[in-house]
Amino acid sequence: MKDDRALDQLLKGMAAEHRAQLPGPGLIWWRAQLQKKQIEKERIERPLMMMRHVAAITCGAAFIALLAQNFGEMQTVLRNDSWFLMPPLVLTAMAAVGSWALPLGSRAKR
Amino acid sequence: MLAVDAAIRHPAMTESLKNERVSQPEFEAFYLQTARLLHGYLCRLSRDSGIADEVLQESYIRMIHAPPMDDRPRKAYLYQTATNLLRDHWRRQKRERENWELNKSPKEQQQNLNLSLDMAAVFEQLSAKDRAVLWLAHVEELSHREIAAVLGLKEKSLKVILFRARDRAKELLEQAGWGRGHEG
Numbered sequence: 354m355k356d357d358r359a360l361d362q363l364l365k366g367m368a369a370e371h372r373a374q375l376p377g378p379g380l381i382w383w384r385a386q387l388q389k390k391q392i393e394k395e396r397i398e399r400p401l402m403m404m405r406h407v408a409a410i411t412c413g414a415a416f417i418a419l420l421a422q423n424f425g426e427m428q429t430v431l432r433n434d435s436w437f438l439m440p441p442l443v444l445t446a447m448a449a450v451g452s453w454a455l456p457l458g459s460r461a462k463r
Numbered sequence: 464m465l466a467v468d469a470a471i472r473h474p475a476m477t478e479s480l481k482n483e484r485v486s487q488p489e490f491e492a493f494y495l496q497t498a499r500l501l502h503g504y505l506c507r508l509s510r511d512s513g514i515a516d517e518v519l520q521e522s523y524i525r526m527i528h529a530p531p532m533d534d535r536p537r538k539a540y541l542y543q544t545a546t547n548l549l550r551d552h553w554r555r556q557k558r559e560r561e562n563w564e565l566n567k568s569p570k571e572q573q574q575n576l577n578l579s580l581d582m583a584a585v586f587e588q589l590s591a592k593d594r595a596v597l598w599l600a601h602v603e604e605l606s607h608r609e610i611a612a613v614l615g616l617k618e619k620s621l622k623v624i625l626f627r628a629r630d631r632a633k634e635l636l637e638q639a640g641w642g643r644g645h646e647g
Contacts, residue, residue, distance in 0.1 A: 360632060363641075364601040367582040371503035373512070378494040381520055382487055385527040 409452030416445045485527055485537075494523060497538060501545060504598050508591050509549055518548045539605060543613040546595060585635045593628035600625055 419442050420427070430439060485493070498519065505515035522545040529540060586594060592614070599610045611621040 357629060360629060360636070361601045363582040363636070364586075364597060367586060368500055368503050368598070368602040370583070371499060371506065373499060373502045373506070373515075375498050375502060376516075376520060378491040378498075378523075381494065381523045382490060382527065384520065385524045388524060389528065 405452055405455060409449060412445055412449035412452055416442070416449050419445060484529065484531060490523075490527060493534065493537065497541065498523075500602060501541060504542070504595070504602070505545055505549065507586060507594050507598060508546075509552075510587070514549070514552060518545050518552070521548055538603065539609045539613055542599060542603065542605070546613055547615075581639050581641065582636070585632060585639055588635055589628065589631060592624065593631060596621070596625050596628045597632060 423439075423442070427439065427442075501522070502515055502519050505518050506512050509515050509518070522541055525544050526537065526541050529537075532540065586597075589597070595614060596610060599605045599613060600607075605613065607618050607621050607625070610616075610625070611618045614621070616624065
């Protein structure tokens, strides 16, 4: 068995014998289009996600600033059990939590 | 399982999506022309038809997203992608060296494939690298340069690897009795 041509024929013969149940080209094309849409969606959503993160960080910073500025008053209010009189603080805290939770929620859905 | 998600987030792929790509009829014609042999190559290389199916689909998807090219370089690109995906799969399983360099063919894996032919049985005894080189050179008839690019080797070393792979295959065929009675 010295001949390269004989080896060539044997290998070609082996390859010709291969039978397989392959998916149709339409299915692969469809999967490729799905991937393409997914990538485009992510590309479009990227600035939006960035803005959400920026908003969350801004709200968080505002919350901490408010907390620091009004710490003395807050203690007095809390001692009197009337914390609900601090709407700006509560609203800022809710906005911060909401801004963090929204992107996380949309990621979990995927 | 191959991570399709990883492919989605591949930066090169994201970049290539901005360019013009292959049309659907062009892709379908190319697929029908090449898929059976690529599947055969992947089955012989991986010894697992399930992995071969996954790698085959992922390779064609990447090819669809790749920049436009002629049929011959496209075929080389396809084989290169498929080989790399398979090697990535082995790497994730930390079995690359075992599969690529060494000749390890567990009996249970061999039973998954139809090995009635003597040549197929002999082919199974070669290392994955030898199998890949022989397939690409003889079945796909790629040039040395193309094979070297597909397998990530230097052209000079490819020639040596191919020569040795042929020798090993012939030796195994002789051991199987090919030179003596049923050659041809």
